[in-house]
Amino acid sequence: EAGVTQSPRYAVLQEGQAVSFWCDPISGHDTLYWYQQPRDQGPQLLVYFRDEAVIDNSQLPSDRFSAVRPKGTNSTLKIQSAKQGDTATYLCASSRLGSAETLYFGSGTRLTVL
Amino acid sequence: GQGVEQPDNLMSVEGTFARVNCTYSTSGFNGLSWYQQREGHAPVFLSYVVLDGLKDSGHFSTFLSRSNGYSYLLLTELQIKDSASYLCAVRDRGSGTYQRFGTGTKLQVVP
Numbered sequence: 001e002a003g004v005t006q007s008p009r010y011a012v013l014q015e016g017q018a019v020s021f022w023c024d025p026i027s028g029h030d031t032l033y034w035y036q037q038p039r040d041q042g043p044q045l046l047v048y049f050r051d052e053a054v055i056d057n058s059q060l061p062s063d064r065f066s067a068v069r070p071k072g073t074n075s076t077l078k079i080q081s082a083k084q085g086d087t088a089t090y091l092c093a094s095s096r097l098g099s100a101e102t103l104y105f106g107s108g109t110r111l112t113v114l
Numbered sequence: 115g116q117g118v119e120q121p122d123n124l125m126s127v128e129g130t131f132a133r134v135n136c137t138y139s140t141s142g143f144n145g146l147s148w149y150q151q152r153e154g155h156a157p158v159f160l161s162y163v164v165l166d167g168l169k170d171s172g173h174f175s176t177f178l179s180r181s182n183g184y185s186y187l188l189l190t191e192l193q194i195k196d197s198a199s200y201l202c203a204v205r206d207r208g209s210g211t212y213q214r215f216g217t218g219t220k221l222q223v224v225p
Contacts, residue, residue: 103157
């Protein structure tokens with residue numbers, strides 16, 4: 001089966017610019033997660049969906065970040081006005097119903113904000 | 115508070131073993147997963163434990179003590195290619211089905 005696909009692979013922005021990240025989870029996986037991983041740190045949850053519904057977005061900086069999964073398949077994470085502190089790798093992961101202990105990660109998008 | 119703690123670094127010799135520790139605090143434990151992450155790559159699932167004791171999976175084994183909030187990942191017969199970061203992640207009733215990750219332990223296997 002195909003893995004989790006993310007694009008772009010890299011992004012370099014100036015502060016204040018906007019950027020979108022795209023994720024295509026493994027087919028049939030109902031739960032999709034977006035994690036932020038700063039360099040030399042562990043992944044930190046931003047938001048996760050079950051099908052098209054947001055389950056938890058309490059750690060998403062809502063003034064600048066947004067995420068959607070309109071049809072319960074692909075998802076887009078957007079940063080409206082990037083800051084240097086947003087520099088990190090953004091990882092998308094998916095899991096199958098009843099197997100949330102196993103996350104399958106995409107290759108991530110490495111974002112640098114200058 | 116609720117947290118997942120791991121030592122930053124670990125060094126071991128090729129052919130020997132390495133034990134990667136993880137301690138956690140949680141409001142209602144619901145399982146712990148281990149992942150391997152090579153430099154510049156995404157985490158890859160290794161193992162999941164929810165019951166106390168040792169789970170032997172060959173090259174990787176995992177131990178869990180729920181009463182102590184402690185787990186370890188044991189790698190035996192180390193090879194240079196085992197050099198990577200090892201992440202533990204905890205699910206609890208407070209986090210629902212998402213996993214809270216530790217900062218990861220960077221293992222360096224030397225000749």
